[in-house]
Amino acid sequence: MNFAMKKVEMGEDSDKSSIRNQIDENLKKVYQDALNEEVPDKFRDLLEQLKKKEGGS
Amino acid sequence: MSERSAERGHPRDEIQDHLKPLRAFALSLTRNSANADDLVQDTIVKAWTKIDTFQPGSNMRAWLFTILRNTFYSDRRKRKREVPDPDGAYSDTLYEKPSHDGRLAMGDFKRAFDQLSAEHREVLILVGASGFGYEEAADMMGVKVGTVKSRASRARARLAELMGLAEGEDVLVAGDAATMGIMGKSGVQAA
Numbered sequence: 001m002n003f004a005m006k007k008v009e010m011g012e013d014s015d016k017s018s019i020r021n022q023i024d025e026n027l028k029k030v031y032q033d034a035l036n037e038e039v040p041d042k043f044r045d046l047l048e049q050l051k052k053k054e055g056g057s
Numbered sequence: 058m059s060e061r062s063a064e065r066g067h068p069r070d071e072i073q074d075h076l077k078p079l080r081a082f083a084l085s086l087t088r089n090s091a092n093a094d095d096l097v098q099d100t101i102v103k104a105w106t107k108i109d110t111f112q113p114g115s116n117m118r119a120w121l122f123t124i125l126r127n128t129f130y131s132d133r134r135k136r137k138r139e140v141p142d143p144d145g146a147y148s149d150t151l152y153e154k155p156s157h158d159g160r161l162a163m164g165d166f167k168r169a170f171d172q173l174s175a176e177h178r179e180v181l182i183l184v185g186a187s188g189f190g191y192e193e194a195a196d197m198m199g200v201k202v203g204t205v206k207s208r209a210s211r212a213r214a215r216l217a218e219l220m221g222l223a224e225g226e227d228v229l230v231a232g233d234a235a236t237m238g239i240m241g242k243s244g245v246q247a248a
Contacts, residue, residue: 019222023213024185026166031186034081043076046098050105051069 068117069108072101075118078187082122085182086129086175096132100125119189123197126179133175169219177212184209 079100083093103124104111111120170178183194184205195202 019217020213023216026163027181027185029163030167030170031081031085031182034084035077037080039076039080040094042094043080043097043101044073046101047073047105050102
């Protein structure tokens with residue numbers, strides 16, 4: 001009886017962690033997709049401009 | 058002048074190493090690439106200008122992320138176009154039942170993620186995806202560690218709810234409370 005109850009609890013727990021794990025997996029994918037995008041040139045251009053301004057002053 | 062700085066490894070020269078994560082984080086907050094780009098550009102200028110407030114040896118990425126999210130929220134306050142909604146009270150927005158075959162379809166997931174409040178997207182990306190610990194996230198968000206944990210927990214529950222996983226709320230909050238108990242003891246979150 002004890003054993004049966006344990007089994008049910010474990011089943012629920014694995015459902016819970018399964019949803020949670022899938023959410024976390026998908027979050028990582030969303031973030032990874034964003035990381036994989038090319039960095040626009042304008043960011044590096046902006047840094048270059050800032051550097052030049054600094055040197056000139 | 059700038060050459061000498063470069064030789065000594067001025068922190069300013071490190072900004073460029075974090076552009077990808079910065080943009081990824083900006084995209085997570087704005088969900089719009091034009092706005093994300095503007096946000097990153099503002100962040101770069103601010104970081105450059107206030108580089109003296111960066112503590113050498115501390116986590117530059119966390120510092121830049123902090124500037125970015127503060128800029129995002131202060132812009133939003135100025136525009137007053139979106140009501141701050143840390144716990145996602147847009148309760149009637151989306152109730153489509155996906156075919157539940159045990160896997161979360163990526164399309165459904167992204168749609169649900171887009172529906173979350175920025176605060177919820179932020180906490181989930183920081184602690185769930187970008188590899189920061191709860192303590193670091195708390196520093197960046199300017200709140201207590203417990204707030205980060207409860208917000209992350211509510212954000213997961215909201216996400217499950219938006220995806221039509223009916224029992225998501227109980228399930229995830231309960232699961233998170235258990236995890237929090239364990240982490241509370243060790244005091245440190247393994248990133």
